[in-house]
Amino acid sequence: MNESTFHIHQLHYKNILSIDDLSIPSGMITCIIGESGSGKTTLLKMLNHMISPESGDIEIEGRSVFEWNPVELRREVVMMAQTPVMFGGTVKDNLLIGLRFSEKPAVTDARLKKVLKDVHLDKALDEESDALSGGEKQRVSLARILLLDPPVLLLDEPSSALDEETTQFIMKKLAEFVKNNKKTLVMITHSTAVVRAFADHIIEINKGQVVRESEHIEQQ
Numbered sequence: 701m702n703e704s705t706f707h708i709h710q711l712h713y714k715n716i717l718s719i720d721d722l723s724i725p726s727g728m729i730t731c732i733i734g735e736s737g738s739g740k741t742t743l744l745k746m747l748n749h750m751i752s753p754e755s756g757d758i759e760i761e762g763r764s765v766f767e768w769n770p771v772e773l774r775r776e777v778v779m780m781a782q783t784p785v786m787f788g789g790t791v792k793d794n795l796l797i798g799l800r801f802s803e804k805p806a807v808t809d810a811r812l813k814k815v816l817k818d819v820h821l822d823k824a825l826d827e828e829s830d831a832l833s834g835g836e837k838q839r840v841s842l843a844r845i846l847l848l849d850p851p852v853l854l855l856d857e858p859s860s861a862l863d864e865e866t867t868q869f870i871m872k873k874l875a876e877f878v879k880n881n882k883k884t885l886v887m888i889t890h891s892t893a894v895v896r897a898f899a900d901h902i903i904e905i906n907k908g909q910v911v912r913e914s915e916h917i918e919q920q
């Protein structure tokens with residue numbers, strides 16, 4: 701197996717999560733699965749220190765989560781929440797705002813159009829974002845993260861509002877992006893089809909504990 705981006709040791713958080721030892725590999729897609737309320741989102745939020753462990757530690761690229769500068773960490777590890785965050789204004793405004801917060805240079809309209817294609821969103825850059833559907837907002841959020849181009853992406857149910865065909869299209873693009881650029885992608889999903897087709901590594905959580913960890917499901 702590849703080296704790990706995350707190492708979790710003796711992690712405990714309220715009565716929500718309790719994980720003795722868990723590694724998340726670099727340069728591939730890890731899917732976190734498990735029943736609703738099992739602690740998946742809480743775990744994801746811990747991976748970029750939006751929530752702090754009560755005890756135990758998470759090493760991120762070999763350094764304790766407590767040692768990372770928060771701004772530096774959020775540039776390295778970017779999370780997309782379950783509910784898309786929109787800022788008003790146009791689609792273009794919403795795409796560029798992430799780059800502005802991260803102090804990265806703005807990009808050309810051609811680049812923005814390309815990223816909209818990658819997330820299968822056929823909308824003009826000057827379209828008002830308020831008028832977008834839930835699934836379209838989800839894709840704008842994803843495109844915003846792709847533009848940031850972070851080494852590690854955490855996606856909380858990125859395809860929950862998308863139909864099967866759109867999900868497959870976007871997942872293929874994401875998988876290419878991960879493989880071609882050696883990114884680490886950790887995503888929560890309830891879609892068995894996504895896990896079967898795209899997971900390199902699977903972590904199943906139940907009642908706050910890791911109950912199964914495996915390589916790609918078809919290799920079992």
Ligand SMILES: Nc1ncnc2c1ncn2[C@@H]1O[C@H](COP(=O)(O)OP(=O)(O)OP(=O)(O)O)[C@@H](O)[C@H]1O
Nearest residue numbers: 714716734735736737738739740741742743782888
């Ligand atoms: N800040 C918090 N304080 C107390 N309890 C919380 C907090 N955040 C989440 N919980 C509880 O912890 C449990 C796990 O929540 P979490 O959102 O991590 O589950 P999940 O597996 O992501 O669920 P879903 O698949 O429905 O999104 C739930 O019972 C939830 O109500």
